[in-house]
Amino acid sequence: MKQLKFIPIKRQIILLFLVNSILIILLGVLNFIGLRHYERNISYIKNSSLSQLSLLRRIEYNTGTNYIYLLHNLYSTEPEKKIFYAIKIRELLFQNDSLFKELTDKITRSSTKNSLEEVLKWKNLYQKKLITALEISWEEQDVMPFEYEEHEIRPLAGIYKQKLEDFAQLVVYNTEQDITTTLEKISNTRLLSRLIVAFGILFLLLISNLMIRISKRLTKDYITLKQQTIEREKAQKELQLLNEELEEKVKKRTEELNGAYENICQYNDELKEVTQAKDKFISVISHDLRNPINTILSSSEILMNMLKESPVNEQIKHFASIINNSSNKLIVQLNELLEWAKIKNKSMIFNPQKLNLKETVTESFKLIQSNAEEKYIELLNEVPGNIFVKADKLMLRSIFQNLVTNAIKFTLQGGSVTVKAEENAEFVIINVTDTGIGMTEIIKDLLFNESKTVSHTGTAMEHGSGLGLVLVKDFVSTHGGTITVDSEIDKGSTFTFTIPKAGR
Structure with missing residues (x-):
C-alpha cells in the first residue's frame, strides 16, 4: 500500500521536473533569439551611421570643391575656363542633390529629419547664390565679382558648412544614443534570463529536496551538507558567469568606441586637408593680386601729384582721389589676408x-x-x-x-x-x-x-x-x-x- 501511494507522488514530481525543465529551455531559446536580434540591430545602427557620415563627407568635399571652382570662374578672364568651371559647378550641385536625396532616404528619426531640412534650406540658399554668380553679366553690374563673392556667397558658405558639421555631430550623437539603448536592452534581457534560470534552479532544488525527503535515503546531516555544497557551487558559477559576461561586454563596448573614434579622426583629417587647401589658395591669390594693385596705387599717387598743379576739372581730381583711396584700402585688406594665410600656414x-x-x-x-x-x-x-x-x-x-x-x-x-x-x-x-x-x-x-x-x-x-x-x-x-x-x-x-x- 505504501508503494502504491508513493508511485503517484513520484510521478507527479517527475512530471513537474520535466515541465519546469522544458519551460527553462524555451525561455532560454527566446532570450537567445532576443539577444541575437539586438546584436543585429546594433550592427544595422553602426552601418547606417557610417553610411550617413560617408554621404556627409562627400557632400562637404563637393561643397568645398564647388567654392574653389566658383573662385576660378569669377577671377578667370578666359571664356573657355569660365564655361569649364561653370559646368563643373553645376555637375557638383547635381551630385550634391543626389547625395542629399540618398541621405534623406536613410534617415528615420523625425528630429534628425527636421535638422536635415534646416541644412537643406541653407543648401538651397547657397546654391541659388552660386547660380546667380554664374549667370550675372559682370560688365553690366556696379559690383565686382570678388565683392559679390565676399559679401553674398562667403557668409552663406560659412553658415552652410557649420550646418553640415552640426548635422554630422547630431548623427554621431543619435548613433551613440541608439547603441546605448540597445545595450541596455541586451543587459536587461540577460538579467531576465539569469533570473529565470535562478528561479528554475530554485524550483528544481525544491523538487529534488522533496524527492530526497520522500525517499528517505539520506540522513539529515548529509542532506544539509549537500545543500550547502550545491548552493556554494551555484554562487561560484554565477559569479564566474557574471565576470565573464562583464568582461565580454566591456571588450565589445571598447571595440565599438575605438571604431567610432577612428572614424571621427579620419573625418577630422579630411576636414583639415580641405582647410589647408583653402588657406594655400587664399595665400596664392593674395600674392598674385598685390603687384597689379600696387601698380594702380603708385600710378594714382603720381596722377594726383600731377593734377595738384594742373588746372583740370575738379571731378577728375575727385575720381583720382577715389582710385587712390580704394587702392590703399584694397592693399591693406590684401595684406591682412596674406598675413592671416601666413599664420595659418605657420610660415611667418x-x-x-x-x-x-x-x-x-x-x-x-x-x-x-x-x-x-x-x-x-x-x-x-x-x-x-x-x-x-x-x-x-x-x-x-x-x-x-x-x-x-x-x-x-x-x-x-x-x-x-x-x-x-x-x-x-x-x-x-x-x-x-x-x-x-x-x-x-x-x-x-x-x-x-x-x-x-x-x-x-x-x-x-x-x-x-x-x-x-x-x-x-x-x-x-x-x-x-x-x-x-x-x-x-x-x-x-x-x-x-x-x-x-x-x-x-
Missing part, C-alpha cells in the same frame, strides 16, 4: 626684439595719418617714453595699425583715438581708446571669432575684410599676451592687450 617668422613702445606707436600713426585726417580725427600718443617691450616689430606695428584703423573706421568726424600704456611685473598693458559709436554685446562676442568673421560698415561707409581683429588676436597670442574689449553704445570702445615687458 617670429622675431622678438627690444622696442621703445612710444616710438613704435608714432611710426604706426604716420602710416595711417591720412585716414585720420580724412575724418578730422585726432590721434593721441600718451605712452610714456621709458616703456620698452619685447616684441616682433612687424607684428606689433600691424597690431597698432589694425586697432587704430578700426577705431578710426567707427569714430565720427572730429573724434579722437588715444593710445596709453602702463607696466606690471611681466607685461605692458596697452589701451587703444576711441570716442566712436561703440558696439553691442553680440558684436563683441564675434570680434575675435575666426569661423564667423563679419565686416561692418564704418561711420563713413568704410569697408574691411573682417580679418583685422582676428590677426590682432593671433599676433597678441603669439607674444603670449591676451586681448579684451570694453565698449558702450554711443560712447566709444577700448581695446586692451598685453605684450611682454623688456628689460631696460
Whole structure:
C-alpha cells in the first residue's frame, strides 16, 4: 500500500521536473533569439551611421570643391575656363542633390529629419547664390565679382558648412544614443534570463529536496551538507558567469568606441586637408593680386601729384582721389589676408626684439595719418617714453595699425583715438581708446571669432575684410599676451592687450 501511494507522488514530481525543465529551455531559446536580434540591430545602427557620415563627407568635399571652382570662374578672364568651371559647378550641385536625396532616404528619426531640412534650406540658399554668380553679366553690374563673392556667397558658405558639421555631430550623437539603448536592452534581457534560470534552479532544488525527503535515503546531516555544497557551487558559477559576461561586454563596448573614434579622426583629417587647401589658395591669390594693385596705387599717387598743379576739372581730381583711396584700402585688406594665410600656414617668422613702445606707436600713426585726417580725427600718443617691450616689430606695428584703423573706421568726424600704456611685473598693458559709436554685446562676442568673421560698415561707409581683429588676436597670442574689449553704445570702445615687458 505504501508503494502504491508513493508511485503517484513520484510521478507527479517527475512530471513537474520535466515541465519546469522544458519551460527553462524555451525561455532560454527566446532570450537567445532576443539577444541575437539586438546584436543585429546594433550592427544595422553602426552601418547606417557610417553610411550617413560617408554621404556627409562627400557632400562637404563637393561643397568645398564647388567654392574653389566658383573662385576660378569669377577671377578667370578666359571664356573657355569660365564655361569649364561653370559646368563643373553645376555637375557638383547635381551630385550634391543626389547625395542629399540618398541621405534623406536613410534617415528615420523625425528630429534628425527636421535638422536635415534646416541644412537643406541653407543648401538651397547657397546654391541659388552660386547660380546667380554664374549667370550675372559682370560688365553690366556696379559690383565686382570678388565683392559679390565676399559679401553674398562667403557668409552663406560659412553658415552652410557649420550646418553640415552640426548635422554630422547630431548623427554621431543619435548613433551613440541608439547603441546605448540597445545595450541596455541586451543587459536587461540577460538579467531576465539569469533570473529565470535562478528561479528554475530554485524550483528544481525544491523538487529534488522533496524527492530526497520522500525517499528517505539520506540522513539529515548529509542532506544539509549537500545543500550547502550545491548552493556554494551555484554562487561560484554565477559569479564566474557574471565576470565573464562583464568582461565580454566591456571588450565589445571598447571595440565599438575605438571604431567610432577612428572614424571621427579620419573625418577630422579630411576636414583639415580641405582647410589647408583653402588657406594655400587664399595665400596664392593674395600674392598674385598685390603687384597689379600696387601698380594702380603708385600710378594714382603720381596722377594726383600731377593734377595738384594742373588746372583740370575738379571731378577728375575727385575720381583720382577715389582710385587712390580704394587702392590703399584694397592693399591693406590684401595684406591682412596674406598675413592671416601666413599664420595659418605657420610660415611667418617670429622675431622678438627690444622696442621703445612710444616710438613704435608714432611710426604706426604716420602710416595711417591720412585716414585720420580724412575724418578730422585726432590721434593721441600718451605712452610714456621709458616703456620698452619685447616684441616682433612687424607684428606689433600691424597690431597698432589694425586697432587704430578700426577705431578710426567707427569714430565720427572730429573724434579722437588715444593710445596709453602702463607696466606690471611681466607685461605692458596697452589701451587703444576711441570716442566712436561703440558696439553691442553680440558684436563683441564675434570680434575675435575666426569661423564667423563679419565686416561692418564704418561711420563713413568704410569697408574691411573682417580679418583685422582676428590677426590682432593671433599676433597678441603669439607674444603670449591676451586681448579684451570694453565698449558702450554711443560712447566709444577700448581695446586692451598685453605684450611682454623688456628689460631696460
